[in-house]
Amino acid sequence: MIAARPRGLRVAVAVKQVPLVESLGLMADGRLRRHGVPLEMNPYCRRALAQGVELARETGGRCTVVSLGPPTAADMLREALAWGADAAILLTDPVFAGSDTLATARALAALLRREGPFDLLLVGRNSVDADTGQVGPALAALLELPFAGAVRELEWDGPGDRVRVRCERDDGWGDAVVGLPAVLAVAERLCPPAKVAPERWRAVPPERVRRVGPDQLDDTGPWGQAGSPTAVGAVREVAIARRPVRLEGPLPQQVRRALDLLGAVDGLGGRSRRPSRAVPHPHPRADRRRAVAVLLEPGRSHLAAELLGRAAVLARGLGGQVVGVTPAMMGSQEAWALGADELVWIVGAAAAEDIVAALEDWVRGRAPWAILGPATSWGREVLARAAARLGAGLIGDAVDVHLEDGRLVGWKPALGGGLLARITASSAVQAVTLRPGALPPLRRRLGARSAAVTRLAVRPGGRIEIGPSWRDDHSEALGRARSVVGVGAGVAPDGYPVVRRLAQRLGAELAATRKVTDQGWMPRFRQVGITGRFIAPQLYVAVGVRGKLNHMLGVGQARTILAINRDPDAPVFGRCDIGIVGDWREAVTLLAGALAARGSG
DSSP: OOOOOSSOOEEEEEOOEEEOGGGOOBOTTSSBOOTTSOEEEOHHHHHHHHHHHHHHHHHTOEEEEEEESOTTHHHHHHHHHHHTOSEEEEEOOGGGTTOOHHHHHHHHHHHHHHHOOOSEEEEESOOTTTOOOOHHHHHHHHTTOOEEEEEEEEEEOTTSSEEEEEEEOSSEEEEEEEESSEEEEEOTTSSOOOOOOHHHHTTSOGGGEEEEOGGGSSOOOOOGGGGOSEEEEEEEEOOOOOOOEEOOSOHHHHHHHHHHHHHHTTTTSSOOSSOOOBOOOOOTTOEEEEEEEEEOOTTOHHHHHHHHHHHHHHHHHHTEEEEEEESSOOOHHHHHHHTOSEEEEEESOOSHHHHHHHHHHHHHHHOOSEEEEEOSHHHHHHHHHHHHHHTOEEEEEESEEEEETTEEEEEEEEGGGTEEEEEEEOSSSEEEEEOTTSSOOOBOOOSSOOOEEEEEEOOOOOSEEEEEEEEOTHHHHHHHOSEEEEEOTTSOGGGHHHHHHHHHHHTOEEEEOHHHHHTTSSOGGGBBSTTSBOOOOSEEEEESOOOOHHHHHTTTTOSEEEEEESOTTOGGGGSSSEEEESOHHHHHHHHHHHHHHHTOO
16 A cells, blocks of 8 residues: 655656557558557556556555547547546647657657656556566666566555565566656566456546647657657567477377477487587677677676677677676676676676666767667666667567668567567667577687776666565576476476476476466566567477467577477477477376486486
């Protein structure tokens, strides 16, 4: 419960209208088709709306809902009013069309300055049509406010203007005390979503939604595509090239045949499907002024190897150098082995906004060609805030990047993963967050050399007090695992002990589909797929997994995929190497027993 305050809480909630997931499609220019398709409020924004209305009611305050969108978004705001919001404002004009995340954040920031002040600004964790989570941190940077996300628990810290939050991370939790005013991105399970029956919101008079145009803002733009430093280019289809063998007959016979096939393709031993490559040597005439910066998250050595390795490939093509930037000291020899020529150590910063302040100063002085960072909750916040402050184009959640005509090109999943969209940034400094597991880790095969180290001291701003945090030790292990057993919605939690026995026999880590993690049956960091992480094990065993493209792309670089499903027509049998058709529980039990008899595991 929220204790009442002498002055009611002034809450703003930013919501987004999105196409129904089932109706998503692309236009010829690569942008999402929004005209003529069913639209709704972004599911994650529904949690922000529900929380905002509740906070305003319990403190005797006021909740204002805002959105940037076409005139049709007014219906979504009428639904917000029917739920209990006190006011609704739609920022709308054709000039806003084609806004990327930074242009969207700039327009919303201008509107919020005009309508404020507010004590709290709530946003959803991300949007289903983009999934980058960039707008919330960018808004915080433009409004010069602290940010926390994704908030799972929220309470007032006594009578002062602070809130205590517990935030979901990729693989754990983090506690913090945040000074108000602030921007908070809410988690899916913070509260039930706000959803109103159509007959109720249609009873809300349309004139209750106030419309604001660009001429009413203090900021003069540019807006829309003209103010967007990123652009969508061509799209390409994603193909999974395998030759599936779907087995038939009694389950014991299928299991024996599957094990024989796995042995024949070295599925139970040997190397990963990914080729082993070394970080390229620095260009013999490397120019220090052409730097590829890499934001390194503390405690994620596997991601550091992926990012620094790809940065070294880009830098070699540019004739430049790689600079690792991190708030946690890293061994200079290890940094060099992973691809860094220089290392910038940010000293004295714990909160993301303090790291951003140091990163911004360094970028303005050094002017790197590009900044690469991890598409983790930490990396998204830091780079989204930094990009907003720098006016840099940020390519979010890319699965691949390369150099083309001296510019950075990123490829980002679209339409549930069936397509990859080509994204470029027009800004002087280009930025990109890369999906964990999407790139192969590389190492330099050189003698003992060290990266040059520079210390960059920071004085904390004090607006966020970082509390205890917890991280599952297995999160990095999943990315490095040689064998992984994935669980789909076809396996109820009471069957997990059976699956774990197979995983133990294989020495495997457990993974899950999005439906499983959405139910809270497994932690979010174990989610594999376009909206989760990418992995490249030697063997992936899909148990009760239907095999939608979203998930299977996340295991596309596995050497061998063994699928177990009762439905012989399940899509997974067209996207695996070996398929066992039958009851998963019986098949898994037989597999574990056969492996034990053969001495595997």
